[in-house]
Amino acid sequence: MAAISREEVAHLARLSRLAVTEEELDRFAGQLDVILQSVARIGEVAADDVPPTSHSVPLTNVYRDDVPQPSLTHEEALSGAPDAYEGRFRVPRILDEED
């Protein structure tokens, strides 16, 4: 039995904002199934009492002094934008016209 279905892959692609093609869906569903079957072995490990590790270095949050420091200029921050308008990032419409 497959670990992941084509429909699930399509749903995950939507959640990830990837407009995948039908051909990609077919290919990814098969490949992801192989990968998931392989990594599912991790379930064999008895680890109920084991604490999780999110980071190898046990550091607590780091704060710096609240002192202004040099940073990017407005122009530099916008320099890589595909579209900018009056000093702001310009984006496609967010709401439907009827909204």
Add this chain to the structure above:
Amino acid sequence: MSDLTRMTAASLSALIAKREVSAVEVTTAHLDRIAAVDERVHAFLHVDREGALAAAKRVDDGEITGPLAGVPIAVKDVVTTKGIPTTAASKILEGWKPPYDATIVERLKQAGLPILGKTNMDEFAMGSSTEYSAYGPTNNPWDLGRIPGGSGGGSAAALAAYEAPLAIGTDTGGSIRQPGAVTGTVGAKPTYGGTSRYGLIAFSSSLDTPGPCGRTVEDTALLHAVIAGHDPRDSTSIPSPVPDVVAAARRGLQGDLTGVKLGLVKEFTGDGSEPGVLAAFQESLEALVKLGAEVVEVSCPNFQYALPAYYLIAPSEASSNLARFDGVRYGLRSGDDGSRSLEEVMSLTRDEGFGPEVKRRIILGTYALSSGYYDAYYGQAQKVRTLITRDFEAAFAKVDVLVSPTTPFVAFPFGSRTSDPYQMYLADLFTIPTNLYGGPAISVPCGLSEGLPVGFQIMAPTLADDRMYRVAGALESALGTLTPPAL
């Protein structure tokens, strides 16, 4: 003057300091070499001739002195360089010029290393062959029909092709060490947090570690010393002194390992490797014993789960990190014809801009993090990460370093592992545990199998980067370095 491109960084540095050769001459020699061979190797995505020569001139003018001043370097394209295109080998960042330098790039500039250009890699550092670069693969200088390893295949190939004496890589699951192994060069992954991630385009933030690549152990240590050290701009940067890796490498090169205990990882010396790889590894181990080292077999039973844990943790973090590529702030925007919504434009941009391996990992990571699967996959992987760390700690209570082959197989032909992604993942079988633990590890050339380089991996405890350099130096003193066939 002998061919400047064949010399070590240490010798070039000495000649420049004595003014027997200028930094501009050294840099020009490497730029000319790139112009002559890179059409065949394709190690570089971008060459910055003007910038490199200007930096070299500042050294010749006496503005910058110090170790490695004037020695040119290649930088992996996942590291930001102000005003110089940085793409992470992805279409989604084609043409992007970062407005700032990564901390490690800042340090290279302050130390006077001219940056020759940006090297090819698997897109967003996801892969083991550079076949997932959106700009075409890099060819291994040992055999142009084979992969140079990945993700940092461009940096490793640039060294093996004598296009650069030094290079910067990044290692999330083996992306410095495995390319080093299959190109017959040296690659070191420092302790996580020992080198700054500021300015690194993030793949898996809890694992990503930038590090040095060279053709000799001493050169690699010299570069390590330049880039390592605390950075207040990276919250996971470790605020402690950098071990003296240069002194450790030089000590090792004297060829005495009396009293050093090498832990042979039982789980990594079995039939998972090609016979030629195991043979070269065993011979090298015997060479280290002749230098006085003692070999102790150790068992790390949870290492067998490192690969599955990694392929849940890394894609999970990647799926979150790569959400920033939304077609709004930088890079590609696709399908914005005035009729489509933000969400449609975002989805079209990401489908066009990302390659297949990146999409697979984003989907896999989204799955592993989704409710209902989180505990079984991501949560369980984090627990296994703890068990792997405990295996390392138990082993290091008995031995000084752990040793294994770097990768189970020599450079493979293009196309032989792309149809089944899991076969590609196996290239990182021996390198991944270190990333999950956070300690340092290095790959050193240790002979040939079927005419292709084999790598010897040395893993050390967290913050004991000097220990692995000592053993690496000793190995090089016994075996020498490898010389690839002429291009």
